[in-house]
Each structure stands twice: as C-alpha cells, then as structure tokens.
Amino acid sequence: MNIDTPAFLPTPEPVLEVERLGDEIAVLCAHLDAATARLLDLIREFDARGGWNTGFLSCAAWLSWRVGLDRGAARERVRVARALGTLPRLAQALARGELSYSKVRALTRVATPETEERLLAVGKAGTAEHVERIVRGWRLVDRQAEARETARRHAIRALHVYQDEDGMVVIRGRLAPEVGAVLVQALAAARETLYQRARSMDAEDGFAETPTMAQQQADALALVAETALHHGIDPGAPGERYQVVVHVDAPVLADADAPGQSVLKDGAHVSSGTAQRLACDATRVVMRHAPDGQVMEVGARTRTIPPALRRALDHRDRGCRFPGCGLPFGQGHHIRHWAQGGPTTLSNLALLCRRHHRAVHEEGYEMDRQPDGELSFRRPDGRLVPEVPPPAAVPRDPVHALRAQHDAHGLHLHARTAMPGWLGERLDVGWAIDVLHPLAASTQ
C-alpha cells in the first residue's frame, strides 16, 4: 500500500522493493530496541545484585569483558539501565519499540520522574537530532540552576561563635557539604583517638563512665582544635597525610598463618594478607628488635622493586593484568612473595591495580604464571577467570528467534512503530526549553 503515490501512476517494482527493504530495516530496529529494553532490565538487576563483583571494578568493566562492549558503551548501558529504573514511561516506550535506544539514551541524561512525561512527548515527536539538541539546551538550564544553587550555598556559609551568660562558648554554623564532610571525618577520627586513650586509662583506673555522644563530639572538637594549632595549621602534603606505616613480624610476611603480628602505627591490627599486600611493592625499612622489643638495628630504606625493574615491568605489562581490567597504573605484585623467597625478577612480577592486588592477597583469588609465560587467574572457588570469555550461544536465525519471542509477549511491531510525529517544521530549541523545562521560567 502506498498512499502518497497517485493511483494513475503505478509505482515501479524496483521502488516498491526498496521501500519494503526500508520497512524491514525499521521493523528490525524496533525489535532490537525492544530487546535492548529487556537487556537493560537484566543489566539493572545484575548491577543491583552485585553480580559483577567477582573480581571486577564495576558492572561496566564486567560487561566489557563478558560481552565485548567497548568501555564507553558499557558505561553508558549501565548508566541508562540505572536511570530507567526510576523512569518507567521511558522504559516502557523503549520496551514497546516506540522510542529508539539513541533517544532514550539522550533523554535519560536529563529526565527525572517529574519531567519524564514531557520529555517522552519530545522523544516521540522529534527526530533523534531534535532530541539531542533539546537535551543539550535542557542541560544548560540545569547547569545554570546548579551553579546558582552552589553559589547560594557558598554565600550562606557561616560559623557563629559566641559566649553564653554562664561563660560557655556556643557554636552554630552552616557549612558547604564538602567542608562539612571534612569536619565530620575529623571529629570521627578525634573521637576514635579519645576512645583509645580512655580505654587504656580505664584499664589502669578500673572504671569510668562513658560520655554521651554530644559530650564525645565536644571533646573531639577540642582535640581537633588543639591538633590544628600544634601543627601550625598545616594540612601537609597529600602523600604524608595518607601514608600508612605497618610494623610486621618477619615470619608473618613469609607465611600468613605464622604466629606474629602486623600492626599499624597507632596500634590497630591488620590482617596478614593486608600486610603482605602492602609489603609487596613498598618502601621497606628492616628493623631488628631484641626479645624485649628494643630496636637493635635499622637497615637502609629500600624499594622492594628497584626503579629500573619497575620501569621494565610497566613497559611489559602496560597495566593491570587481571582479566578484563587493564587499568594503566598498578602495583608490582610478587607472584611468589619475596618474604617466601620469591625473587624480584620480571618473571616473578606482574602489574595489578589496587583493587586486584587486594583480590589476590586478601580475597582468595589465585594467580600463577604458566610454563608458557601466560598468567592464569582463579576465583576463590577454584574456577578459572578466562582472559576472554567464550561467546554466548546464538540461535541459527537470531532475527526469527527475536521476533518469535516478541510475538509470544504480544509485542507486534511494524515499520511505523518508532516514527517521530515531526512533520518537517523548524525546531526552535529555545522556545521548546522555555515551554518544557520546569526551571526555565525562573531564569527569565
């Protein structure tokens, strides 16, 4: 059937044939979009249930490894999948093949449950290019609103300190979220220090009553202030601030089950696996202690992996060697730990990112170098983690299978399912945003 062609001019057969081809493309695209909706549902559930958390950094990293998507596309799928969890109308439109994945992708960058309905109408009426332009304009309004909000918060920051009639000092304030987070963290650290001090004093004195949380916070603030003044209000270099010093008994480094201990500078214990990981690629100072704990001898500071070897390792491995990871920077891991007599040589070293270094030392993942020089990784349950997983089984006629599945679900797609309502008029993005965006009016 062809409505546009006058009846007296029969359409030549080749033109009809090409039109049928076009219709077939449109129908299949609608089916693929509907199937993509299902795919995103599965990804959302897999992500929420942490199914990727088997040695992978993120759901996107897992997707990229398992189905061969490039990183950017994998991240985008996960983002859209999560967004659709709160946008049921857009999700349904994709599942019914009425809105293409490209449009849904663009719309989920700005849609909220409040604006979803209006944006869905934009998606249905416009072409993919219109949608893209509207979304860009929309984001600009969002960003302007966000910048105004940030400026407002910055302007109303305040701290009032005054003395009450009884001489107590009263503090009231409003801090920007990131500044507040630093304060909360500092108070928590100070409370912890005070708690440890109190505990060791309790052991001497017998008992003491536990202060309330508000009292603990007041004590913590005092400690934070004292500490700040004591250090000349110097936040220090970032490296120093987060440096961790571990004292570890030599037998523990060689064998995680050996008696002995690993303690942080402040006395907190760490697991032997953690101590081994930190020692794997670190600056090391060997101290010998006499039986009574006195330090008898202090060795020179050495890197466990010398700089030249480190460069060779970076050059050979180029990033984390864990299957599917490849982060471009990492720590040198001794496949057989140096404390167990493993040599610091290229063949006994492999680059691992922080996350995966933890996986092999503390989470039961095993790695070995095979006789052919390749690395093999195993999950804690002994199953191999292949470098490239085997492809999924695909039916002989995947298009037929897809249609049959959609038919079975009562989804009948045709060549005009995803057609935009646009009739060719010029798109005025500014006007469209003014009409659609809830915040646009307030900027005028």
Ligand SMILES: [Zn+2]
């Ligand atoms: Zn290691």
Ligand SMILES: [Zn+2]
């Ligand atoms: Zn890694």
